[in-house]
Amino acid sequence: MTFSPRVFSGIKPSGDLHLGNYLGAIRRFVPLQDTHETIYCVVDMHAITVWQDPEDLKRWTYEIAAAYIAAGVDPKRSIIFNQSQVMEHAELSWIFNCVARMGWMARMTQFKDKAGENSEQVSLGLFAYPSLMAADILLYKATGVPVGEDQKQHLELTRDIAKKFNHDFKKQIKALGHKGDFFPITETLATGPAMRVKSLKDGSKKMSKSDASDLSTIYMMDDADLIAKKIKRATTDADALPSEAAGLAGRLEAENLVGIYAALSGQSVDEVLGQFGGQGWGVFKPALADLAVEKLAPIATEMKRLVADRGEMDKILRDGAERARAIAQPIMADVRNIVGFVR
Numbered sequence: 001m002t003f004s005p006r007v008f009s010g011i012k013p014s015g016d017l018h019l020g021n022y023l024g025a026i027r028r029f030v031p032l033q034d035t036h037e038t039i040y041c042v043v044d045m046h047a048i049t050v051w052q053d054p055e056d057l058k059r060w061t062y063e064i065a066a067a068y069i070a071a072g073v074d075p076k077r078s079i080i081f082n083q084s085q086v087m088e089h090a091e092l093s094w095i096f097n098c099v100a101r102m103g104w105m106a107r108m109t110q111f112k113d114k115a116g117e118n119s120e121q122v123s124l125g126l127f128a129y130p131s132l133m134a135a136d137i138l139l140y141k142a143t144g145v146p147v148g149e150d151q152k153q154h155l156e157l158t159r160d161i162a163k164k165f166n167h168d169f170k171k172q173i174k175a176l177g178h179k180g181d182f183f184p185i186t187e188t189l190a191t192g193p194a195m196r197v198k199s200l201k202d203g204s205k206k207m208s209k210s211d212a213s214d215l216s217t218i219y220m221m222d223d224a225d226l227i228a229k230k231i232k233r234a235t236t237d238a239d240a241l242p243s244e245a246a247g248l249a250g251r252l253e254a255e256n257l258v259g260i261y262a263a264l265s266g267q268s269v270d271e272v273l274g275q276f277g278g279q280g281w282g283v284f285k286p287a288l289a290d291l292a293v294e295k296l297a298p299i300a301t302e303m304k305r306l307v308a309d310r311g312e313m314d315k316i317l318r319d320g321a322e323r324a325r326a327i328a329q330p331i332m333a334d335v336r337n338i339v340g341f342v343r
């Protein structure tokens with residue numbers, strides 16, 4: 001069975017969008033529109049695996065959809081919608097809960113990080129989170145998923161679920177007239193610089209929506225002055241920049257800032273170092289601040305304009321959900337049939 005090239009990705013409305021979300025995911029959604037059918041989701045059902053204030057959840061849902069569009073995702077060419085509008089996500093995730101094994105979920109590092117010492121007190125949804133993520137992707141038989149590095153393990157699990165389903169129901173899949181696998185073995189699209197953007201204050205930690213230090217994270221809605229201030233105050237070592245990538249080994253903060261520059265400018269790390277090798281931070285940081293403002297400010301302006309028009313945003317999300325359902329429903333009808341549900 002050959003699967004047509006289709007991309008799915010999603011972002012959780014659980015905090016303000018930051019530079020890591022932009023470089024690891026959103027920026028890369030745009031060119032994929034030229035080569036793939038593209039589906040970009042706001043995964044509100046994932047967000048509620050930890051407590052979300054309902055008003056914040058709505059605000060962030062609009063903000064993420066607006067960020068997709070402001071960054072260059074075209075709501076006519078791509079499907080943009082929020083997950084809870086397409087109930088098949090929940091339905092397929094239940095079936096996957098019955099395919100996946102407890103041990104697979106318990107091994108997930110993101111679950112362990114989030115649950116911490118407190119694993120008896122977190123929601124059941126947080127434990128089953130990767131199963132819903134597999135459902136997001138496989139409901140559309142997506143062949144590729146652009147994400148940052150932190151999602152790689154979840155995508156391995158998605159492949160494990162697809163393989164087990166294809167194997168467990170081999171006979172029924174064949175009886176349905178399918179040649180080969182029912183679900184594709186989805187590829188993780190996570191190459192290039194800045195696939196793991198680090199905190200500006202600590203190069204061993206990833207930049208995240210929930211960092212205690214205000215200066216560690218650049219938010220997509222930050223204004224120009226704040227972006228420049230955060231970059232100027234970023235932690236660095238005292239050495240000059242090397243002239244090639246190998247010279248960044250063991251220099252976590254330097255590697256992070258150079259990676260951000262490369263991703264924002266569309267260059268390789270070696271190209272950036274070809275330009276800045278031998279220079280100190282006094283030269284590099286202002287150049288990075290200018291570049292970040294140049295790239296992020298127009299997106300923030302457009303995001304603000306879009307979120308102010310909720311009527312228009314609702315229309316886009318409803319239209320997206322309808323088009324998503326049109327793909328999902330026949331696939332889900334096959335799944336029910338394969339599993340043996342009577343209709």
Ligand code: TYM
Binds near residue numbers: 008010020046154
């Ligand atoms: P979320 O909402 O945590 O993050 C959204 C996207 O941003 C990327 N990202 C980063 N990339 C580089 N550096 C960082 N510091 C950084 N922080 C976040 C993430 O890798 C992600 O691509 N489980 C997912 C949401 C999800 C999903 C899906 C993704 C649900 N279903 C199906 C793809 C396909 C998540 O929590 O992402």
